Amino acid sequence: MSNEQQSIQKIAVVGPESTGKSTMAMYLSKELNTICVPEYARYYCQHLNRRYTLQDEVNMFYGQVALEEAIISTEPKIIVCDTTILTVKIWCDYLFTQTPKEVTSEITNRKYDFYLLMDIDLAWQDDPLRDFPNEREYFLQIWKKELEELGANYQVINGQGNDRLKHGLDAVKTHLHIK
Secondary structure, three states: OOHHHHOOEEEEEEOOOOOOHHHHHHHHHHHOOOEEEOOHHHHHHOOOOOOOOHHHHHHHHHHHHHHHHHHHOOOOOEEEEEOOOHHHHHHHHHHHOOOOHHHHHHHHHOOOOEEEEEOOOOOOOOOOOOOOOOOHHHHHHHHHHHHHHHOOOEEEEOOOHHHHHHHHHHHHHHHHOOO
């Protein structure tokens, strides 16, 4: 990674299912005039037509890393990531009681400057790619635990509609020292 790539500010939007991560990530990228790294798992699972396996999680891990690296290679000043590979660890631990070493090793190496942890105060939106409508409180606590174990700089974002988007943008602007 070049020195210019190391100076890229990486903002990650994370959290349980159906909390507005993609909406927030796209909004932030537009408002900050930058690029959004999409969630690779959505593309991967869209036509899977079966329950995903541990190998599928590993494949999603590699896909997310590749998407992020491709965008980083363009050397923008800021990137907004619609989730991170930490999602793969959370799902692997929950579904398979283990996370492959290549995932856990990369999590400690792949740093983000600031995380927006999306709160569960939005109504659940059904989607064929979402699985656990009754487990959002559990997953929110897992996200907090994982971020704290990483020593991550994060803020929980709540609110409805435009207020939620404004809270996220304000948090990022404060972090980046943008007026």
